[in-house]
Amino acid sequence: MALRPDESELRRLDLNLLPVFVALMRERSVTRAGQALFLSQPATSAALARLRAAFRDELLIRNGKLLEATPRAEALMAALVPSLQAISATLAGATPFDPATDERVFRIGWTDDVGMAAKPLLTRIWQQAPHCRLVIRAANYRTIPAMLESGEIGLALGFMGDDLPAVAKQRVLRRGQFQVLRAADTPPVDLDAYCARPHVLVTPRGDLTGFADAALDRLGRSRRVVLGVPEFGLLRQLLLGTDLLCTISDALVEALLAPEAGGGLAADPLPLPTQDSVMRMAWRTALDDDPAESWLRAQVVAVLARRG
Template sequence: MALRPEETELRRLDLNLLPVFIALMRERSVTRAGEALFLSQPATSAALARLRAVFRDELLVRNGKQLEPTARAEALLAALAPSLQAIAGALSGAVPFDPATDERVFRIGWTDDVGMAAKPLLARIWQAAPRCRLVIRAANYRTIPGMLESGEIGLALGFMGDDLPAIAKQRVLRRGSFQVLRWEGTPGPIDLDAYCARPHVLVTPRGDLTGFADAALERLGRSRRVMLGVPEFGLLRQVLLGTDLLCTVSDALVEALMAPEAGGGLAADPVPFDGPDSVMRMAWRTALDHDPAEEWLRAQVVAVLARR
């Protein structure tokens, strides 16, 4: 029986090249794509050369320090990504998982504040699954949807909205409130006048100096002074201690920063105005919904981070 045209085309392509293509399109770097797939740089370069030969196109061309996709590459990604996702979903449900012996690689994206609250999660995972490896990617509410959609991560943890891509599912882990964090050597509790009078520090990866609190204060005809922007929540302790700075953070982060093992020296008060809830969510790729390993991982997250 003669091969169909599409079957003839498939014989020209080593399907192992497709994950390399997806990684190259995501990372725009041979080195980073290789690291994501645990391939050497020469092996990744060789795979790119083979992809170029198969598709008769450069696919990715050098533009400064990164690679830029050609129009052909963009079209291929749009056509191939749904099929690869479906294949991954079909395979994932059939792969058993034994945490005691499995050597799975889990890819998690989390926001900086959740990462601080999730430290017990790492110990729990490694105790139960000592051979599994974790790749943690820095993420925020703006980048998480794209990272899930591209497959860069399988699981996301963060204070994010519910505007996730269709390929993702989600669960609310905890709903809480925001609190005002300060050095315990300064007066408290913080009322509205003190909140507006004292200087503030804002965690701002993008470098802007306004947040939800500014919008809430504007509705009250008030304002605050944001005097310092820092890129990550891990800097807050050293920034706040010994100063009169305030920082408005989630209650989950307050718990992490004020835990006995954290070192003390900080105090927290309720935010002195009505504001949004602090909502920590867990989101994951739909293709991994029934993967036994990913189901186990999500159960560990719920055990550590979900509010009961």
């Protein structure tokens, strides 16, 4: 059957270049795009050159350290992502999965606090799917929607909102209350102590206010945030031997107070009314029926979902 004129355009384009284009648009960096696709920088640069020739446009122009998309590139991105997702869904439905022998790559984005609680999940995956590989991307509630929409990740785990893109589905894994982490040799925390003692805030963006400050303001109170750090993994060494406090989710409390974590810390209920701590799992709708991704989500539920 002969190709129609509009289909003949496919003959001049290597379709393997399209995931490279999406990665370049997402990362705005040849190096980072190559890393996301396991390609070398020269191979990624060569792919960009071929894309520019195929689409007769510069597509991405260097602006300082980042690449800036042309209007043509923005239009292509908007048109291509839904098509690539549809192709992915079609192929996924036809691809069987045997965890004992499969060698595919899973791409997961998770927040730092979930990552600290996820070691049992990684152990379970490697035990049951010893030949599969994992790519873990740092994510937060601001970046997860875009990472899912672009296909950078297939699954997201974190304390995120429900404002996810239409291309994603979600499930609540657990709801809980926030708690106040402290050194175990310091006094328990009530509202007065919470306002008087210094706080450390985990703040990837570098700001020094959070949801607790808004809740305190409604009570006519305030606290002293004296330190902002980029990740939860620093909390143990920061809190031990000090009177610092940190407000964290109950899931992270469980990880930090587990016997194997090393001891020396304690936690109290947060002494003010705030929203629940909600851990969600979100995934791309295109992967909803993928046997491998369905298996992966089942492992997440088995390890991280709260029973009862």
